[in-house]
Amino acid sequence: MLAGDLHLDLPPGLSPVQLFTYTTELNVQPDGLPPAVLLIEHAAELTPSPDRRLALSEWASGWARRAGLLTALERRRAERAETTADPTIPRCLVVAVEPARDGSDDVVVRPWLNTVPGRWQPWAAEPETTSLDGLGRAVERVLRQVVRLTPAPHAQPSVLSGRTPPYVEFVLPYDLLNHDMAGLTVSSADGRPEPLGLKYGVHLRSLERMRTDDLLVREQWLERWETLRSRGIGVHGWRTSDRTGPDAWQAALASEPSRTAAVLDAPDGGAATEAVKAAIVEGLGLAVWDRRGEFSEERREVVTAVFSSVPTPTQIPLAIHRLRRTAGLDVAGPCSWGGTSPSSGTTPTGWSTSRPPPTTASTTTTARRTGYERTGRP
Template identity: 60%
Template structure:
C-alpha cells in the first residue's frame, strides 16, 4: 500500500523514523474517536488528510488500529504533518478532540529543577551509600524549611525525588541540596558522611553558594537539641472579654521531638464546656504531624511521652483538664491523661514582658534541673502570713516546688501567684480543696523517688494511668485529683504581652 512516501522516508528526511512514543499516544487517542470508528469514516479521514498533506494516504479499511497507525504515520512522515492531523480531527470530530491531540504534540514546557542530570545521579549515589533515619531526616529538614509541608513516611530516596524540582530558598539553596546536607549529619559512618558533605560542598561551590551554606550550618549548630523535649500540643485558654462566658482557645503543635518549634493553629472562641471538643479537634490535626514511624534512638533511649500542656489563667488553674475526654475511632471517650502527659502552665507568666519575672523563672528552673526538687510548702496557717511566706521563698533560690491547697479560695490562689512571680515552675495541689498532710507525704515521697526532675511528668502520667485502671492505694487515689503545674521556661509560645503588673494582681 502506498501512503505518499517511499519506505523508510519520514518527515521529509530519509531514514528518520517518527517518534515512537508520539506515534503510540496519537494512535491510542485517535482510536477512541468516532470519526474513525468504521471503515467509511476512516476512508473519509484518509482522503481529507491526504489532500491537506498533498499526497495520497492509503488504508486497507479492515482493522481499526491498523488503519489509524497508517493515518498517524502518514501525518508524521511530513514536516508539520502532526498539526495537519490535529486540524483534520477538529474538522471531523470537533475542537475538544483536536485540542486533546494538540496537547500531545505540543506539551507544556517543564521547568528544569535546580540540579543537572549529572548532579542528580551523583547525589543519588551519595545518598545510597548507607542507611539514614528517614523520620529524623524529614523532621530536621521540615524544621529548616519553615512553612513548607513535607510528607511523612517517605524513604530518604523518595524524599529526594519529592524535592528534586522544588524551587530554591531565598538564599538560593535548593531544598534537595539541604536534604543531603542534613543527611550528612545523620549518616552512620564516616565514609557516608564524607560522601554527602563532599557532594554538597562541591555543588554549592560551583553554584557560588558556599557562604550561604556556611550560614545555614552555623544556624543549625546554634539550635539547642534536647532529648527531653517531647512532641507537644499547647492549649492556651483565656476569657473572651466580650461580655460573655466564652473562652478563646489557641493551640500550638510541636511535632518534632528534641527541638522546640511549636506551630500555631487557628484560634477559636467557644463555651468553656466545649473545651474538651476543641482539644479533641486540635489533637486530630496535630497528631497528623507526628504520626510518622520513628527509628529507635541510637543510644537506646525511649522517646519522651507526648504532652498536652494547658496555658491557663489563674481563675481556671483548678479546672480538671486532665479529665477532659477524647475518642479514638468508635471507642468510648477516655481521659486525656491516659494517653498523654497532661499538665498546667501559667498563661499570665507566658504573656508577660517583665524581664525580671522571666529571669526569675529561668533561674528557678535551672536550680530545679541542677539541684532537684526542694519543696516550699504552703498550708492554711500561711494564709495570715502570705508576705512572709513569699519573702522566705524569694530568699531560698533552691526551693524549686510548692505544695499548696487548691487555688480556688483567695489565700491559696494568692500563694500560687506569689510562687509564679518568684519563678517557681513546679507546683502540686489537691484539686478537692485542702491538701491533707498524709496526701502531701505521698507527693513528697514521689518527689524523693524521682532521680531526675524531667521524669516527673511521666511519673504523674503513670500515677493517673494506674488510678484510672482501678488501683485503690493512696498514691493512685490522689492521682485522680492532683493539680500539676509543670512550666518550663525553655519552651515558650508566642503570646502578645500584657501589662506586667497583671502577673501579681
Template identity: 30%
Template sequence: MTGGLLYDEGHGAHASDLTRELVDQLGAVPGLETTEGRGLLIDTLADRLPAAADIPRHNRPRSGILEIVRYCRREPGGLHELAAALALYDPGSSPALRVRELIAATPTAAVLPALPDAEALAVTGLLARVRHLDAHGLLYAAADGLPLPGRPVTTLAEAFDYLSRANTRPDGLLPTMVLVEHVAAGLDDGGPADARTAAGLREWNDIQAKRLERRAALVAVRAGLAEQRSAQPAPACVVVQLCRSAMDPDRYLLSHWRQMRPGPWRPERGEDRLVSLDEVPAAVERLLQRAEHDWARQPGRPVLEFVLPVELLNEPLEWTQVAFRPHASTALCLTYPVVLRSLERMRAKEFHRRWHNRWQRALDSPDTACHWDTVGDRDHDRERWNSKLTAEERYVSVVLSAPPLPTERDRDGSHASLVEALYAGVPMAVWDRRPAAPADFRKRAKRLLRGKAIELPQRVHQLRKDAATAAAGRRDVHVGRHLAVLFDDPNRLVDWSGSPGADLDGVRGGHHEEGET
C-alpha cells in the same frame, strides 16, 4: 564528590523580597485561598518532585502558600517546577503569569563547593564511631528549616549523606558542617572516647571553615550550641492555649502549637478559633487526631500542655474524654503526660529572668526543693511565706494547701499563693483539686517531687494511670484522680495573640503569622 542544590534560599539581599512577592502573587491566584486548592497545587508539584508531598498543609492561606514557596526555593529546580505546576493549575490569570515571570527572572543559585572524597570519608569515619546519639533528632536540629526525608534516618552516616546534597546556608556553611557541630556538642558529656571523637569532628570542621573562609560563621554556630546545652531538648508535644475573649467574656481564644519532633524548640503554630469551655474537648480531640496523623511515621511519647490563665488552672482538663475511634473514648492523661502552664507569666517578660534562674536550679538539683503553702495553718504568716519564697531561689516548686480557685471564691488564699509563686519564678506547682485534700496528700506530694525535676511529668502520668486502673472502690478517691501539676519550662515559650477584634497594641502575634485569624 558531594554537592547539590537542596537549599538555595537566602543567597543575596533580594531573597526575602522575592519570597514575599511570590507569596503575595500566589495568594491572589484564584483557588489558592482554599485548603483544597493549595493541596491540588502541592499534588501537581509532587508529580515531578515526590518530596513535595510532605510540604506542611496549613489551614491559613498565607501560611500554606509560604510553605510551598520556601520548599520550592530550597529544592533543586523547585521554582521552575512550581512555574510548570502553576501553568497546569491556572494557565491564564494575571497573578499566575506574574509568578512565572518572577521565576523566569530568578538567577540560578550557586552550586555548593564540592567536598573532596577523602574529607568526606574522614568525617564519616568519625561519625561511624557514634552510635548512641539520636541521629534523626540531630538531623532535625542541623537541618534548621530544610525539608527532611520522608522516613527517619537511623545513623549519622545517613543524616550526613542526606545533608551532603544540600547547598550552602545563608551564612556560607555547609549543612553537613552544622550536623558535625551538633554531634560534637552531643558528645561533650561523654567519656574519654567521646571526647576524642568530638575533638576530631571539630578539627575537621575547622579545616572546612578555613577552606571556605567561613571561620566566623562556624564560631557563631559553636557558641550558639554551647548556650543551648543548658536547655533540655523539647519533647514532641501539642501546646493548647486558652485566653478569654475581649469581645465575649463567655468564650476563649483557643490557640495551638505543635512540636513535631523531639529536639530544639521549634513549634509550628496552627489556626486559632473562638470556643466556649464546653467546646474545648472536641477542639482538642481534633487537634490531637491531626497531630497523631503526622506522628504516625515514628514512635515516640508526645506530651500535651495547656497554657491557661490562672482562673482556669483548676479545671481538670487532663481527664477530658477524647475518642480516636467511634464509641471508644478515653481520658487524655491515659495517652499523654498532661501538664499546666501559666499564660500570665508567659506574657510578663519582666519576671522571666528569675523564672530562668529557678528552672536552671531545678535541672541542676537531684531533688525538687519545695516551699510548702501554710494557708490554713494556725501560725500562717503570708508576708513571711512570700518573703521566704522570694529570698530563697533554691525553691523550685510549691505545694498548695487548697485549690487556687478564682479570687471571688478563694476563701483559703491559695490563689494568692500560686500567683506569688508564679511571679517569683517558681516553675512547678502541685495541688489537690478537692476542696479538702486528704490527710496523706503531703506525703504523696513529697513522694511525687522526689527525684529529677525534668522527670516530673512522667511521674505524674504514671500516678494518673494508677488512679484510672485502680479498683472501683478506690478509683475516685485516688490522689492521681485529683492532682493538678504546673510544669513550666521558660525555654519553651509560645507567642500570644489576642482574640479577633481585641486591642493588640504591644502584643506579639503568632508564630510566623501576619495578622491572620
C-alpha cells in the same frame, strides 16, 4: 526542623509531594539555597534507608555544586551537625486558652505543635473560638492534624518504656488553673472517649507569667530553675488553714531561694489562688495541688515521696504522668479509661512505691510548670 531552617510556618497535613510543590514556590533563602533543596536535605536525614539517604544527599550536593552553592549547603550541614538534640523535649501540643472577651462565656484556643522530638521548633495551628465544654473536642481536632504526635494505636505507651511521653500543655489564666484539663475527653483509636491525661502528659502554665515583661520575675524564675536542676526539689507548702496569709508566705519564699516547688490547696479563688500567684512571682517552676480543695497531709506525703523518687528534674513530668495513668487503671480497670472520682470530677491519681510513706495511696493532683529549662518556648 525544616520550618526552623526556613524561619517560616509550613502548612500542616501536606503529603511529601504537596510539601515539595509548596516549597518550590517559596523564595530562595538569604544564602541562595531554595527551600525545595533544603527539604531534600531534611528528607535525607529522616529516611531510615541508608541507600535512599545517600541518594538524596548526593542529589542535593550535585544540585548545589552546579548552582555554585555547595559552600552554602555544606555550611548548613555543619550547623545542623553542631545542633545536639535535647532528649527531654518530646512531641507536644501547646494550647493557650483565654476568655473570648466578647460578652460570652466562650474561650479562644490558640495551639502550637512541636512535632519533632529533641528539638523545640513549634508551629502555630489555626486558632478557634469554642466553649469550655467544647475544649476537649477542639484539642482533639488539633491533635489529629499531626498524626506523628498521636501514639500508634497498638504501640506500647512511652510512659512504660521510661521515655518522655508526648504531652499536651495548657497555658491558662489564673481563673482556669483549677479547671480539669487532664479530664478533657478525646477519642481513642476505637472511638471510645478517654481522659486526655491518661494518654498524654498534661502540663499547665500561667498565661500571666508568660505575658509579663517584668525582668525581675524572669530573673527569679531562671534562678529557681537553675537551683532545681543543680540541687533538686525543695518543697514549700501552703494550706488555706494556715494563719499566715499569702503575703507572709510570699515573704518566706523570697527568703528561701532553695525552695523550688510548692504543694498547695486548690487555687479555686481566695487565699489559695493568691498563694499560687505568689509562687509564680517568686519564680517557682513547679506546683502541685488537689483539685478537690484541701490537700490532705497524707496526699502531701505522697507527692513528696514522688518528688524524692525522681532522680533528675527533667523526669518530673514522666513521674506525674505515671501517677495519673496508674490511678486511671486502678480506678477504671484496664478495659475502661473513663472512670472518674465523683468527689472531684477528675481522674484520681494513685501511686505505689517501696519508699515510705504508705506503699499505696490515692490523690487527685494537677501538676503545673510555671517555667521551663528552655527559655525559647512560646
